[in-house]
Amino acid sequence: MESLEALVGLGVFATDQLAAFGNQIAQLITPVNVAVLFGCTILGIVFGAMPGLTATLGVALLTTLTYGIDHNTAFIALLSIYVGAVYGGSYSAILLNIPGTSAAAATAVDGYPLALRGEGARALGMTTTASLVGTVFGLLCLVIIAPVIIDLALQFTSFEKFWLAMFGIVISGTLTSKDLVYKGWIAGLIGLWLSTIGQEQLQTFPRYTQDFPELQAGIAVVPVLIGAFGIPQIIKVLGHDVGKHVTTNLKRILPELKTIAKNMHHILRSSSIGVFIGSIPGIGEDIAGWVSYGVAKNTSSHPETFGKGEVSAVVSTECANNACIGGALIPLLTLGIPGSPPAAMLLGALMLHNVTPGPMIEFEQPGFILGFTAILLLAALAMWICGMALARQVVKVLHIPPTLFLPVIGVLCVIGSYSLGLQMVNVYLMVAVGITAYFLTEMEYPIAPLVIGVILGPMADENLRRGLMVANGDLSEFFVRPWCIGLLTIISFAILTQIPIAKRLQKKMWVTLIGKANSQRASRSSDE
Amino acid sequence: MNETSLRKSDFKTGIFLVLFCIWFLLITFVFMPFRETYGGVNNVWYVSPWIFPAVVLSLLLILAIFLTINAVKCGGAQDIFIGGLEKGRFPQISNLGIWLLGLICALSCSGCVYLVVKINEKILQLAEEAKWLADPSTAEQLSWSDPLAFIPVTLVGAMAMVTGSLTTVTAINKPSRAHLQSREFEKPNRELKTRFTIIVILFCGLVYILMPNIDFFVATLSFLTAFTLSFHVGSQRIARVALGCYICMCLIAFVIAIAIEYAAEQKAMRYALDSAILLGVLSCSIWVHVTCFSDPVARMKSRECLLVSWLTPLILVPVFRFGLLVPLPNEGAVIELMHVIRLAITLG
Numbered sequence: 001m002e003s004l005e006a007l008v009g010l011g012v013f014a015t016d017q018l019a020a021f022g023n024q025i026a027q028l029i030t031p032v033n034v035a036v037l038f039g040c041t042i043l044g045i046v047f048g049a050m051p052g053l054t055a056t057l058g059v060a061l062l063t064t065l066t067y068g069i070d071h072n073t074a075f076i077a078l079l080s081i082y083v084g085a086v087y088g089g090s091y092s093a094i095l096l097n098i099p100g101t102s103a104a105a106a107t108a109v110d111g112y113p114l115a116l117r118g119e120g121a122r123a124l125g126m127t128t129t130a131s132l133v134g135t136v137f138g139l140l141c142l143v144i145i146a147p148v149i150i151d152l153a154l155q156f157t158s159f160e161k162f163w164l165a166m167f168g169i170v171i172s173g174t175l176t177s178k179d180l181v182y183k184g185w186i187a188g189l190i191g192l193w194l195s196t197i198g199q200e201q202l203q204t205f206p207r208y209t210q211d212f213p214e215l216q217a218g219i220a221v222v223p224v225l226i227g228a229f230g231i232p233q234i235i236k237v238l239g240h241d242v243g244k245h246v247t248t249n250l251k252r253i254l255p256e257l258k259t260i261a262k263n264m265h266h267i268l269r270s271s272s273i274g275v276f277i278g279s280i281p282g283i284g285e286d287i288a289g290w291v292s293y294g295v296a297k298n299t300s301s302h303p304e305t306f307g308k309g310e311v312s313a314v315v316s317t318e319c320a321n322n323a324c325i326g327g328a329l330i331p332l333l334t335l336g337i338p339g340s341p342p343a344a345m346l347l348g349a350l351m352l353h354n355v356t357p358g359p360m361i362e363f364e365q366p367g368f369i370l371g372f373t374a375i376l377l378l379a380a381l382a383m384w385i386c387g388m389a390l391a392r393q394v395v396k397v398l399h400i401p402p403t404l405f406l407p408v409i410g411v412l413c414v415i416g417s418y419s420l421g422l423q424m425v426n427v428y429l430m431v432a433v434g435i436t437a438y439f440l441t442e443m444e445y446p447i448a449p450l451v452i453g454v455i456l457g458p459m460a461d462e463n464l465r466r467g468l469m470v471a472n473g474d475l476s477e478f479f480v481r482p483w484c485i486g487l488l489t490i491i492s493f494a495i496l497t498q499i500p501i502a503k504r505l506q507k508k509m510w511v512t513l514i515g516k517a518n519s520q521r522a523s524r525s526s527d528e
Numbered sequence: 529m530n531e532t533s534l535r536k537s538d539f540k541t542g543i544f545l546v547l548f549c550i551w552f553l554l555i556t557f558v559f560m561p562f563r564e565t566y567g568g569v570n571n572v573w574y575v576s577p578w579i580f581p582a583v584v585l586s587l588l589l590i591l592a593i594f595l596t597i598n599a600v601k602c603g604g605a606q607d608i609f610i611g612g613l614e615k616g617r618f619p620q621i622s623n624l625g626i627w628l629l630g631l632i633c634a635l636s637c638s639g640c641v642y643l644v645v646k647i648n649e650k651i652l653q654l655a656e657e658a659k660w661l662a663d664p665s666t667a668e669q670l671s672w673s674d675p676l677a678f679i680p681v682t683l684v685g686a687m688a689m690v691t692g693s694l695t696t697v698t699a700i701n702k703p704s705r706a707h708l709q710s711r712e713f714e715k716p717n718r719e720l721k722t723r724f725t726i727i728v729i730l731f732c733g734l735v736y737i738l739m740p741n742i743d744f745f746v747a748t749l750s751f752l753t754a755f756t757l758s759f760h761v762g763s764q765r766i767a768r769v770a771l772g773c774y775i776c777m778c779l780i781a782f783v784i785a786i787a788i789e790y791a792a793e794q795k796a797m798r799y800a801l802d803s804a805i806l807l808g809v810l811s812c813s814i815w816v817h818v819t820c821f822s823d824p825v826a827r828m829k830s831r832e833c834l835l836v837s838w839l840t841p842l843i844l845v846p847v848f849r850f851g852l853l854v855p856l857p858n859e860g861a862v863i864e865l866m867h868v869i870r871l872a873i874t875l876g
Contacts, residue, residue: 068852179534180598182591186545189588193552196581205561205577208552231731238759239723404832407755408840411748414735415844419854424740427857431735435728442529443537461580468574 017143020367024374033076040077041382042390044084046397049092050405054101055085055285055342056229057409063222063349064416071353076375078349082342083379086285086325087131087387090318092398094123103285103324106293106317113309121391125255126311127318128387130267134319135380137271138278138326139373142333145279146369149334153359158467159478163487165460168281168337172449174494175280175287179444181498187445191453192460194219201462214425221348223417223430224454228447229341230413231434234406236441254388259311266296266312267319274320278327281452284340285321292320326376333357333369337456344451352420535604542596549589556581723759726771730755733778741785743802743860748841750777750809756833757816761826766816773812777805802861813837846870 040062047058058081066074089104094111107127114123156164169192173184197208198218209215260267270292277288296316297306306313328339329346336358338344350357361368386394417430437447471477478484496502529537560578561571573579599605730751738747754774758767781801788797813834820826845863848854850870856863 065852180538180595182594186588186591186595189584189591192584193581193588196584200577200580202575203561203571203577207560207577207581208555235724235727238727239720401760403760404756404836407752407759408836410731410755411752411840411844414731414739415848415856418739418857419848419852422855424857427735427739431731434731438724443541444529444534464580464583465575468579473572473574 017370020370021374024367024371025378028072028076028371028374028378033073036073036077037080037378037382038386040080041084041379041386042394044081044086045088045091045383045386045390045394047081048085048088048090048101048104049394049398050400050402053085053405053409054229054233055082055089055103056225056345057233058082058085059342059345059349060222060226060229061409061412061416063345063352064226064419066349067352067420071355072371072375074349074353075372076378078346079372079375080379080382082346083131083135083322083325083376083383084386086321086342087128087318087383088394089321090124090127090131090314091391091394094127094314095120095395096398101285103289103321104317105286106289107314109293109307110310110313113307114311114314117309119309122255122259123311123314124391125388126259126263126315128384128391129255129260130263130270130315130319131322131387132380132384133267134271134274134322135325135383136377137268137319138275138323138329139376139380140326141275141323142326142329142376143370143373145330146334147362149330150359150362153335156359156483157481158463158470159481160483160487161463162460162467162478163484163491164335164337165456165463167487167491168331168456169449169453170491170494172281172452173446174498176284176446176448177444178446183443183445184449187440187447188449188453191450191455192457193453194224194450195454195457196461201458202465212425214423218458219429219454220421220426221454222345222352222420223426224433225345225348225451226413226417227430227433228437228451229345230409231431232438232441232447234410234413235438237402238406263312263315266316269295269299270316270319271323274323275327275330277320278324278339279330281331281337281339284328284342284448285324288320288324288327289317292316322380329372329376333361333372334359336459338452341448341451344448344455347455532603535599535602537604538595538602539599539604542592542599545592546589546596549585549592553582553585553589556585726758726767729771730758730774733774737778737782738805739857741781741801742798742805742858743862744856744858745841745845745862745866746802746805746809746860747858748844749837750774750805752837752840753809753813753833756836757812757830760833761816761820761829763820763826766819766826766830769815770812773808777808780808781805799861799864806862 043062044055044058047053048055059078062077062081066077069077085101086103089099089101090107090111093099093104093108094115097108097112097115099105099108111120111123111127114120169188170185173186173188174181175184177184195218197215199206199209199216206216273292273295274285274288277291278285293306293313293316296313297303300306300310300312324340325342328343331337331339332343332347334357336347336356338347347357355361355365355368413430413434414427417426418424420426437450440450441447467478468475479488497506556578560581561576734747734751738750751774754770757770761767784797784801788794788801816830817827817834820830845856846866849856849859849863849866859867
């Protein structure tokens with residue numbers, strides 16, 4: 001009886017939520033919003049398709065333009081360009097073998113051989129549909145998981161919040177570092193230090209301002225983001241000789257239902273992978289794509305076809321990188337920790353519009369997450385429609401050489417950084433951060449932890465001191481609370497597993513385990 | 529970047545970060561209130577503004593030391609302190625030795641920090657006493673003034689010497705095989721460096737010189753013209769001339785803008801400067817067009833460059849200024865003209 005009541009209650013709740021969701025969508029559909037939705041989706045696809053332009057840069061540049069407009073319209077613009085850009089990377093990956101964004105790098109492995117076989121249009125059709133399914137799956141997870149995390153996060157006090165910020169930096173530093181793992185942590189700490197510049201929040205003491213009044217307000221996040229992601233990209237692309245692109249003609253783009261049904265298990269698995277990876281702080285769509293590609297290959301009954309034009313590989317990677325969007329929004333909206341670099345940019349945009357993501361979001365802005373999800377759904381649908389209808393036209397954009405459009409992007413970076421605070425110091429900062437970020441990327445330092453450090457720095461600083469104030473200077477409070485222990489364990493595990501001795505032990509353990517398994521298998525076969 | 533170059537850059541970055549952390553730790557400990565009263569609030573150590581930066585910088589210092597040690601172990605310090613080493617010429621030092629050296633480095637750094645804090649306490653005491661003898665503001669300034677500021681600088685220099693000499697010893701004693709083997713494959717990528725330098729010059733010119741001093745439209749136009757001509761046309765001669773013109777324009781703008789600061793008719797002078805730079809860009813564009821006339825491919829590309837260079841500010845400036853109502857950094861001759869045109873259109 002009780003279970004029946006619970007079921008009824010759940011049903012009523014689901015109906016209410018669906019009704020609210022429908023209401024949100026109805027409110028959002030206005031002529032202006034629809035025009036912005038389609039315009040920004042196309043812009044996003046073009047951004048993603050053009051080698052050298054990324055989803056993060058697209059969101060960063062658009063953020064500066066949405067400053068003065070209505071919240072809903074601004075978020076429609078930002079989410080549309082985000083979704084469009086993550087999907088758009090597949091165009092150049094499939095047709096040119098040059099991933100438009102790093103998220104589409106894994107798509108190029110099998111997408112380009114398909115294009116060479118004359119199946120480029122089919123591959124694009126499949127990736128478009130897979131991206132739609134991936135995004136919808138991600139937003140469903142966002143709707144289901146976000147309330148649970150918010151309930152948990154409401155129990156967090158200053159002690160947990162401090163560790164949460166450190167967790168974001170350590171995890172993103174550990175997982176994004178290509179070379180030595182502590183380079184990721186160094187990048188994160190540099191970001192944290194940058195965030196301490198300016199008047200601190202508790203006593204308004206000016207830290208490291210060197211008597212420059214412009215630095216009193218601290219370092220603005222958006223110019224740092226624009227500089228960190230925009231300038232290195234321009235230098236990197238123009239630093240090498242850019243060849244001419246040759247594209248193929250496209251035939252039928254609309255995918256066959258039979259092929260979609262055949263790949264449904266790949267779609268669902270990759271979507272889950274995408275959501276999971278997206279929810280880890282700082283890990284972007286590119287890693288989701290590669291992990292999904294690896295899993296698809298390992299679980300395939302014919303792994304030898306991978307790399308030679310396998311449709312399931314293309315579907316898996318595209319599905320995962322788009323599902324990553326929903327995943328990245330989960331920690332962003334519930335904890336205020338961005339799940340990926342574009343989500344970090346989105347966090348900057350939300351703060352510009354006076355929306356503070358975190359556990360209190362549903363109290364401060366009731367129905368915000370549902371509204372955000374509705375926008376994400378609209379963006380996914382617009383992406384699919386644009387992908388199907390305008391693919392042939394978008395491909396033409398690929399003919400524009402980067403030597404022509406990147407200088408324009410440079411100007412947009414400059415004017416974008418200036419227009420936010422109308423201060424030249426933001427532009428100076430953007431260029432300085434951009435050049436430093438270029439050197440750091442060249443030396444294999446990941447940029448995502450640096451940016452996350454700048455974003456999470458104030459949270460860590462304020463909560464560390466607030467926690468100490470509450471505990472009257474007793475540091476042990478940071479180590480005894482249950483959630484603190486949990487977060488500290490994860491942080492310690494992430495750090496300790498990177499120590500050479502631990503790595504050697506891990507290796508030995510695996511060798512022993514595999515050896516045992518092999519010997520057992522051998523003895524079994526000999527018995528048989 | 530290959531492994532050797534990476535370790536080499538790690539070594540340089542490590543040393544830089546160690547010095548950076550020590551310097552800012554000094555600033556943190558010396559100039560931020562610890563238990564002193566700030567803004568009428570009685571301070572306790574755990575609310576002090578230095579606590580978080582100190583934690584971050586200390587962690588960064590530890591990681592920077594790790595980075596330096598690892599770079600030294602992998603031969604990243606080889607070319608920096610000694611060149612032309614032969615394999616096996618120097619006796620090798622054990623890993624434990626390197627760790628011990630690192631520990632000594634870290635201890636010496638923290639010792640120096642402690643010393644400076646103590647010295648500073650004394651200085652502050654002296655300054656406090658001096659308040660009774662001299663003007664209070666002078667005494668307050670005394671603790672920040674040049675004769676005393678040299679102490680942390682000297683200490684940082686001393687620490688740099690200690691760290692440098694220790695790592696030199698380590699580097700001499702630890703030749704890297706991988707480094708020696710890969711050295712012959714390492715070739716400096718001049719092309720990449722040149723392109724990087726050009727991009728940096730273009731951006732710095734725009735942001736630090738043109739934008740603060742001349743009309744935003746003209747600044748963007750000259751930046752885009754130089755940028756696209758340098759990279760898109762594919763002719764070294766055109767790239768050199770475009771970049772040369774851009775640098776000249778930047779220098780002229782900088783010098784004249786400083787001179788204008790003291791002029792009586794500032795507005796007219798600024799308009800004249802904007803017009804002169806605009807004329808310079810036009811002359812450069814005409815020269816490029818004439819030069820490329822005989823070559824159809826170059827002509828096409830130069831046209832594309834000029835189209836992008838002119839269209840971008842023509843679209844962006846009105847969108848930001850009149851659409852989004854963003855006041856631009858410097859509104860001179862051209863933007864004023866746009867204002868007049870807009871007024872003429874709206875009024876009649």
